Amino acid sequence: MKKLADYKNRKRKSRPIIEVVPMVFDNNQATHRLVLHHVKRVIHKHSDELEKLAK
Structure with a gap:
């Protein structure tokens, strides 16, 4: 993965600045x-990295 x-983006698109x-x-x-909800989502998305760090 x-x-x-790993990505080198030389053609960046300008984006409008939004207010937070x-x-x-x-x-x-x-x-x-x-x-x-969001913690579970992040854990699921990065589970392989978390398992490697736990070893």
Whole structure:
């Protein structure tokens, strides 16, 4: 699997600058679901790298 560092992009497209909207995380069920969803997604996506680091 190639990593982002393996790519050399010489023809970069200019992208519009967008404003980042801050989010406030509370200690409630909605925040818990949101964080768990994204953590599971990242773990699944990078599971092979995480297994190599664990060895």
